[in-house]
Structures are given as C-alpha cells and as structure tokens.
Amino acid sequence: MHMRTSFAPAVLAVVGGLTACAGGVSEEPVSTVVAYEGATLITGDGGPPLGGGVLVVDEGVITDVGLAANVTIPEGATVVDLTGKTVMPTLVDLHGHVGFVDDLSFDNANYTREVITDQLDRYAYHGVGVIVSLGTDPGHQAFGIKADQESGILGGARLHTAFRGIARPEAGPGAPTMRPTAFGASTVEEAVGFVEEIAATDADFLKIWVDDRGGSVEKLGPDLYGPIIEAAHARDLRVIAHIFFAEDARELVAAGVDGFAHLARDVEMDDELVAAIVENDVFVMPNLAVSERGRNAEPPAWVDHPLLAESVSPEVITRIRESYTNRTPEAAAQGTESFAMMLRSLKKLSDAGARLVLGADTGIQDHIQGYMEHHELELIVEAGISPAKAIQIATSAPADVLGVDTGLLARGKRADFLVLDANPMYGISATRQISAVYLAGEELDRELLRSRW
Numbered sequence: 241m242h243m244r245t246s247f248a249p250a251v252l253a254v255v256g257g258l259t260a261c262a263g264g265v266s267e268e269p270v271s272t273v274v275a276y277e278g279a280t281l282i283t284g285d286g287g288p289p290l291g292g293g294v295l296v297v298d299e300g301v302i303t304d305v306g307l308a309a310n311v312t313i314p315e316g317a318t319v320v321d322l323t324g325k326t327v328m329p330t331l332v333d334l335h336g337h338v339g340f341v342d343d344l345s346f347d348n349a350n351y352t353r354e355v356i357t358d359q360l361d362r363y364a365y366h367g368v369g370v371i372v373s374l375g376t377d378p379g380h381q382a383f384g385i386k387a388d389q390e391s392g393i394l395g396g397a398r399l400h401t402a403f404r405g406i407a408r409p410e411a412g413p414g415a416p417t418m419r420p421t422a423f424g425a426s427t428v429e430e431a432v433g434f435v436e437e438i439a440a441t442d443a444d445f446l447k448i449w450v451d452d453r454g455g456s457v458e459k460l461g462p463d464l465y466g467p468i469i470e471a472a473h474a475r476d477l478r479v480i481a482h483i484f485f486a487e488d489a490r491e492l493v494a495a496g497v498d499g500f501a502h503l504a505r506d507v508e509m510d511d512e513l514v515a516a517i518v519e520n521d522v523f524v525m526p527n528l529a530v531s532e533r534g535r536n537a538e539p540p541a542w543v544d545h546p547l548l549a550e551s552v553s554p555e556v557i558t559r560i561r562e563s564y565t566n567r568t569p570e571a572a573a574q575g576t577e578s579f580a581m582m583l584r585s586l587k588k589l590s591d592a593g594a595r596l597v598l599g600a601d602t603g604i605q606d607h608i609q610g611y612m613e614h615h616e617l618e619l620i621v622e623a624g625i626s627p628a629k630a631i632q633i634a635t636s637a638p639a640d641v642l643g644v645d646t647g648l649l650a651r652g653k654r655a656d657f658l659v660l661d662a663n664p665m666y667g668i669s670a671t672r673q674i675s676a677v678y679l680a681g682e683e684l685d686r687e688l689l690r691s692r693w
Contacts, residue, residue: 241320275311275320278322281328283648283649294313332635335525335599361397363609367671370646371398371602373401374447375449383401401443402444402446405422406431409425431468435475448468448482473496490512503589509588514588523637526616526619528620533575631671660674
C-alpha cells in the first residue's frame with residue numbers, strides 16, 4: 241500500500257506561501273479523511289464488483305464509494321493506493337459461541353472476560369467484524385463487553401448475544417459443557433418466565449432448541465415453543481430455532497418463528513417448506529461446515545491452509561487431523577450423501593429467494609472462530625450459489641437482520657472492510673488471503689495479535 245496526500249493546485253500554492261512566511265503562521269488542521277483507491281470493490285449487495293474503485297472514509301464512516309470517475313476525493317485527504325487488491329465488507333456471523341474454548345481446553349470454566357475478548361480479537365483477525373453468541377452465555381459478562389465496545393473501551397469483533405436460550409431440561413446445546421447454559425422449561429409458566437428474564441436484558445435474539453439429539457433427550461414441542469414465540473414477540477424479541485427435523489421446521493414456521501440456526505438435516509427440504517419459509521420471511525443460516533466434516537475420511541484441505549496456523553496452536557491442528565483417522569469409507573459415503581442433501585436444500589432456498597444469512601456455529605471445540613467462517617463461504621458456493629451472493633449472505637444480509645450499521649460498502653455505513661490479495665469472485669477461497677482488516681476505519685494490528693498467539 242502506498243500513501244499520499246491529495247491537494248488541489250491552489251491549495252498547494254497557499255501551503256507553499258505559508259511555508260515561506262515567518263514562523264507565526266499556524267498550520268491548518270490535518271484532514272481526517274482517507275481515500276482508498278485502485279482496488280476492486282465488492283460492496284456486499286450481491287452486485288458485480290467495481291474495478292478501480294474508490295472508498296472514502298472519515299472518522300470511521302464511509303462517506304463515498306464508487307468508480308473513480310464518480311468519486312471526488314476531498315482536498316487534503318490521505319490517499320492509499322490499493323491497486324491490485326480487492327476490498328469487501330467484514331463478515332457478520334449470526335451464530336457463534338464465545339467463552340468456552342481456550343486452546344486445547346473446551347470447558348465452561350474458560351468463560352471469562354479475558355478469554356472472550358481474546359476470541360473477539362481472533363474473529364477480527366480473520367475479518368469477522370460482528371459475531372452473535374447464540375444462546376450459550378451463562379451470565380451477563382457478554383453484555384458488559386458489548387457495552388465496553390460501544391463506548392470504545394474494547395476493540396475486536398463486535399459482540400452481540402442471545403444470552404441464554406430455552407429448551408426442555410438438559411436438552412439444550414449438544415456439548416455437555418455448554419448444555420447447562422440453556423434454561424430448562426417443563427411448563428408454559430416456566431417458559432414464559434424465562435422469556436421475561438431474557439427480555440429484561442439487552443439480548444438481540446431468543447434461541448430455542450427443538451431437537452431430541454437422536455432420541456437421547458426430550459424435545460421442546462409446540463405446547464411450549466408456541467407460547468415462547470408469542471411471549472417473545474410481545475416483548476419485541478425475535479426467536480431463532482435450532483432444528484434437526486424438517487417437520488419441526490414446518491411447524492415452527494406456522495408458529496411464527498423468525499429464523500433457523502440450521503438447515504433441516506434429516507431429509508431434503510421440500511418445495512412446500514421452502515415456500516413457507518419465503519412467504520413468512522424466515523431467515524435461515526446454512527450452517528454447513530460442522531455437518532460437512534462427516535463426508536471426509538481424511539483431513540480436508542482447510543486443515544493445511546497457512547491462515548489456520550496463524551492463530552491456532554500446532555496441538556489443536558494435530559487434534560483436528562487426528563479426528564479424521566479411524567473413519568471408514570462407508571461412514572464417509574453416508575456423510576457425503578447427507579451433506580449433498582443439505583446442499584440441495586440450500587440451493588432450493590436460494591433459488592426461491594429465501595433470506596439466507598451467515599451462521600457458522602464457530603466456538604465449539606475445534607470449529608475455529610473466524611477461520612471456519614471462510615470455509616462456510618466455500619461450502620455455500622459449492623451449493624451452486626455465486627460468490628457475489630455468498631458474500632452478500634455473509635455481510636449485508638446478516639447485518640440487515642441484526643440491524644447493525646456494517647456489512648456493506650455504502651455511504652453512512654461503518655468502515656469495516658477487508659483488503660484481500662486476490663479477488664473472491666474468481667475463487668471464493670480468496671477471502672482467506674487477507675492483506676489488512678479495518679474496523680471503523682482503523683487498521684487492525686494483525687502482526688501484534690499474531691505475536692500474542
């Protein structure tokens with residue numbers, strides 16, 4: 241990157257005259273405007289990229305963006321030459337979990353401010369600007385961190401939270417160390433009481449788990465999730481459901497659910513269900529990468545990408561590799577068939593115009609925060625969705641659902657963007673080739689973060 245300062249000729253003459261004057265003349269204030277020129281711009285709206293674009297930022301906000309011929313760089317602005325680079329918005333992930341992973345350890349004892357803020361730095365390092373911790377925050381720690389970020393005390397990826405979700409007793413998250421975070425409801429009165437407790441916080445969503453975990457737990461049914469959804473909506477809370485079965489998805493749509501944290505995973509989603517999702521404007525997180533592991537009988541290519549080693553210890557990478565050892569070809573074939581079914585469902589939803597948003601489920605053991613969001617993009621494209629739309633699914637679409645001022649290169653939006661060394665329109669894996677990350681117009685010191693890890 242090369243920098244210069246932009247001055248009109250008349251301004252240069254004045255500056256030269258002032259320099260020649262006696263020392264009593266005070267200098268004009270330095271402009272806070274920075275213009276990034278020469279890069280290919282992917283705005284995040286799903287449209288075609290802008291070659292040779294200009295992005296103008298002032299005090300953390302985008303003030304202009306477009307083709308060079310259509311953008312006037314303000315006088316006095318610092319100009320950064322990004323020729324050969326690609327710029328796109330940072331990612332917005334509506335489904336993560338913070339506070340449980342600390343290197344090889346996956347335990348609720350790790351849920352501390354220090355661990356969470358380190359994880360937010362890891363998300364930011366990989367170009368994730370916003371993360372929603374979806375229903376597994378055992379206390380109020382996340383709200384304090386969110387407030388400190390809003391006041392400028394803390395940096396990193398901006399944290400949002402659904403606080404604690406609701407399930408049947410001991411029927412929430414799949415991981416035993418996370419399971420106690422869910423409120424366990426047995427009656428309507430208990431369920432509505434939990435809704436009231438969640439609504440009294442600054443929670444962004446309310447999560448419910450509708451899953452019997454292969455028959456091992458009692459599933460939250462319509463007798464409880466119906467009143468939960470009704471009570472949540474009465475308190476301006478949107479409800480996101482963890483699901484496994486397509487039939488549950490169908491009934492939840494009828495009950496007024498707002499979003500799904502997963503695709504159905506038992507059968508392909510039929511046209512009737514897809515149409516109901518579209519008609520009721522239910523947003524859907526593909527959440528592919530966890531399920532995709534089942535089709536691999538040996539470590540996949542993403543395990544060897546150099547970006548992974550920049551923030552993850554060799555011991556964790558070794559454990560990930562070893563998790564693929566003892567897998568039979570038969571199991572991989574079954575996993576391949578199941579995953580192909582999910583991809584078909586996703587393509588149906590996309591073709592029908594469903595509201596698709598990034599939800600990568602990162603922050604569970606060995607599902608690496610910040611890194612796996614990029615693999616999620618690869619899998620979305622594998623479903624037959626264009627790179628431009630995949631990027632929209634990961635940027636402006638989830639930002640719109642969450643109601644945050646980011647995810648789009650547009651006037652008035654927060655200047656959260658990635659500078660890439662390659663163009664993901666020609667291969668979505670290029671989103672991993674990160675040259676720089678900017679949050680609110682400030683470049684993240686990725687070298688410093690690497691030195692800490």
